[in-house]
Amino acid sequence: MKTSPRMELDQLVIKIPGRKAGNPLSLQVFPGQTWGILGPNGSGKTTLLLTLAGLKKPQQGQIHLAGQALESWSARERACQLALVFQQQEDSFPASVLETTLTSRHPHLKAWQRETPEDSLLAQQALERMDLAAMEERCITTLSGGERQRLALACLLTQQTPLWLLDEPTNHLDLHHQISALELINEKVKAGGSAIMALHDLNLASRFCSHLLLLYPDGQACWGPKDQMLELPALERLYQQPLIATSISGQKVFIPQTSTG
Numbered sequence: 001m002k003t004s005p006r007m008e009l010d011q012l013v014i015k016i017p018g019r020k021a022g023n024p025l026s027l028q029v030f031p032g033q034t035w036g037i038l039g040p041n042g043s044g045k046t047t048l049l050l051t052l053a054g055l056k057k058p059q060q061g062q063i064h065l066a067g068q069a070l071e072s073w074s075a076r077e078r079a080c081q082l083a084l085v086f087q088q089q090e091d092s093f094p095a096s097v098l099e100t101t102l103t104s105r106h107p108h109l110k111a112w113q114r115e116t117p118e119d120s121l122l123a124q125q126a127l128e129r130m131d132l133a134a135m136e137e138r139c140i141t142t143l144s145g146g147e148r149q150r151l152a153l154a155c156l157l158t159q160q161t162p163l164w165l166l167d168e169p170t171n172h173l174d175l176h177h178q179i180s181a182l183e184l185i186n187e188k189v190k191a192g193g194s195a196i197m198a199l200h201d202l203n204l205a206s207r208f209c210s211h212l213l214l215l216y217p218d219g220q221a222c223w224g225p226k227d228q229m230l231e232l233p234a235l236e237r238l239y240q241q242p243l244i245a246t247s248i249s250g251q252k253v254f255i256p257q258t259s260t261g
């Protein structure tokens, strides 16, 4: 049986203030795929993710989520389909780590319904997975940058959606937690989920993405399976940065060239 795309972009043009319309994006994200969005600062990665989340209107084109126009989903139904991690987490009030994680179950509950013991268990398991179990009673305003990012990932996990949209998921994370976050995403995708994430680290993109979308600051774009996208000239043009390409254990690795070599 043919698998249906989890998300489909059809001639999508995002709105970037002061920039002329970029290349229309037409691509399909299937279960089992991790798409990386690569591009320099200001190229539109966050704007694209916000547009895919339904939080910004596109300039033109269509987005389909699970076969249905994105705008036709109610906010609650949409939150059962896709979960987000964005760069700045705004906390509306000083709740505990566990309470905050539990709010990710709300899209799955009826308006009057309280969280069940199963919801609490899911939240606690997610906190455990993100090494935050010992902090579940802490007020979120006391967390460090990396701990906050891990909390955002724990919330994503607790929301239990088939699609994850992530804006620089490794932001603020130490090396161990960067890899553990990306392995979590991989695990989710291997189990039939899908992820679309903006990344600045080419080597992590090479290792953890199946597909890449390259966004240029002038609005040009190209996309496809990662092996076709990880070509030196295209990447050097993307970042305006000379690179050295090598391979370690069959994995492409890129090192920025500096004026000293």
Ligand SMILES: Nc1ncnc2c1ncn2[C@@H]1O[C@H](COP(=O)(O)OP(=O)(O)OP(=O)(O)O)[C@@H](O)[C@H]1O
Pocket: 016, 017, 039, 040, 041, 042, 043, 044, 045, 046, 047, 048
């Ligand atoms: N409300 C706004 N008014 C004016 N310009 C905006 C506004 N929102 C975004 N922009 C501009 O749109 C462009 C794309 O921003 P976006 O945050 O999507 O880039 P990005 O690729 O995610 O960048 P970074 O790598 O720095 O996170 C940037 O030049 C930004 O300054």
